[in-house]
Amino acid sequence: MRLLHLTSLEFQEFYGESIPPYAILSHRWGEGEVSYKDMRKKRNLEGPGFAKVQGFCNFARSNLSVDSVIENEDGTEPGWNESTLKWGWIDACCIDSSSSAELTEAINFMFQWYRNSEFCCVHLADVTSTSEIYVAREFEASEWFTRGWTLQELLAPRDVLFCNAQWTLIGHKCIHNPSECSSYDAAMPLNKEIATATNIHPKYLTSANAYAEASIACRMSWAAHRKTTRIEDVAYCLLGLFGVHLPPLYGEGENAFRRLQEELLRRSNDQSIFAWFNVNRYLLRYDMPELALLATPILASHPTDFSTSGNVESLQRAPDTPYSLTNTGLELRTRLKRYRASGSSETFYTLQLNCSGGQRVQPFYYYSGNTTMPTQLVLLDVCSVAGTRGGINAQEIMRAHVQPAANFSKVKHPYQGGETDDVQYVKSEGDFYGFMQTPTGLVRVD
Incomplete structure (x- = not known):
């Protein structure tokens, strides 16, 4: 030194x-x-x-x-x-x-x-x-x-x-x-x-x-509105805060923040790393459908995605089995909880993350479909209020794994009813695409 x-x-x-x-x-x-x-x-x-x-x-x-x-x-x-x-x-x-x-x-x-x-x-x-x-x-x-x-x-x-x-x-x-x-x-x-x-x-x-x-999501929220001269420094300035080491590669751009999150996945069981939301990324402009919905992976692209995650706490509960990053994405095995939509034969599944969003809110990942492979993933806030069924707040992220040709349909939200409007998207790079949910329903990709 x-x-x-x-x-x-x-x-x-x-x-x-x-x-x-x-x-x-x-x-x-x-x-x-x-x-x-x-x-x-x-x-x-x-x-x-x-x-x-x-x-x-x-x-x-x-x-x-x-x-x-x-x-x-x-x-x-x-x-x-x-x-x-x-x-x-x-x-x-x-x-x-x-x-x-x-x-x-x-x-x-x-x-x-x-x-x-x-x-x-x-x-x-x-x-x-x-x-x-x-x-x-x-x-x-x-x-x-x-x-x-x-x-x-x-x-x-x-x-x-x-x-x-x-x-x-x-x-x-x-x-x-x-x-x-x-x-x-x-x-x-x-x-x-x-x-x-x-x-x-x-x-x-x-x-x-x-x-x-503090949980990973909470610490990320502290950096949400901070700026750096170099885009890579958005990730590099957080290395010590999470106790990890990475070789700096100036020129890699936003991939630096992805590398940081991948290293955290290898070192930690804190699943609050998935508890993020970027409203701008999923904003739908019905009057300008030609606007692309940016490709969104399961990991955040910037600390600003955690700007509303300051109250997320890790429950320090080990996952059912270890999860790992593969060449096709994140792989994990866990238990699912099944729901059935009111007035519909549609079945919904949730898996609980080992974190909570405060006294009454717990983030869930969500998918629906009849196959063993999920067709869509949604980050939801689920109120755990005694005596209520579901209580899903449908104003968070939908992440859908889609094929090049996708058919959109309307679907009622569990226990809340109401249908969404059809939406359009422009295909861009990546396997995961984000769709914003309305307060009364969610969009399904068949």
Whole structure:
């Protein structure tokens, strides 16, 4: 790991247990960032990038109030002070981006580097106020919360300190009971504001490993509205959050996010990975039937597909048999529950995922047909209210495995009645096609 000396601004590489205590910077990249080669060759040291390096080093050296503000989780004093904390890490200049090997290492281990830091300093260049009232308002609106890479930089470190554009400490992420944070005078606890800005439940912010208790779908939802410069980084910035390693392949585009999900399928029994929905993908325009319904695999194409999955929890129930990815798709064996549509001979089957969408909602996969192979898959929310039959909410996804020639027909929804309108689609790549369900029924592909 290459570290920057906080005083001399010289680099030194450390390995394994020899890595000394260090502070780490989180920031939004801007114009004039100083690279590793710039620092080595003493060039580009006049602009805002180098000023940021100096500001971070000064903050890390002089912000001794942190010593009295943040204690270790066991109540002991922090294990660093002014005399021992001599090193820092900044992504812009501590990574030689011209080295593919170094870039691969950084992408796969950056979460761990943030986790092992003594503290993370978050520089919010768009927060200029020092008033507590206005700071909170500017803090929640900061663009730092819109970037993909900053999600792990928020969750990985034990201690996260936020400073404004002038490098003044304005608050911190409190890893204690929030009610105990009010005694901290030097730095305001910002957990409430963080939760508002990120849609991350406060319970996932109050301990160093709390994020790992969230389901795959829930963690994906945290990244739903974040942006990255490179499309592949949508997946790469989440590697540490899920504890997986992947070789970065810039140029693969959206396939990077698919590779991430495939790796999660190999490592986890958490079926909430299937509990996603993208309304735009399945929007039917009856007045413009020539619009194609995009091909949709059983895996999501982007974290935005999980934007409504923040309350999905894993039930930690092992599937009936292990499932695996094959050259034809996802293969699993499980029990099905059979339903019969009211006033119809149509039979419907559901298989329950090992996750729940809250206190009353459980996601199901659905198919109907008379053969042993499913003809369609639908992600449904099924209310488990005592005394009711079915209660299927038909406003989620239909995924249909179709042949090139498909016949559409109307079908009544179980226990709700009502028929759908006929729809059209334009064939595109992929075996799975998505169709949006109406509130009163669903579309069947024969």
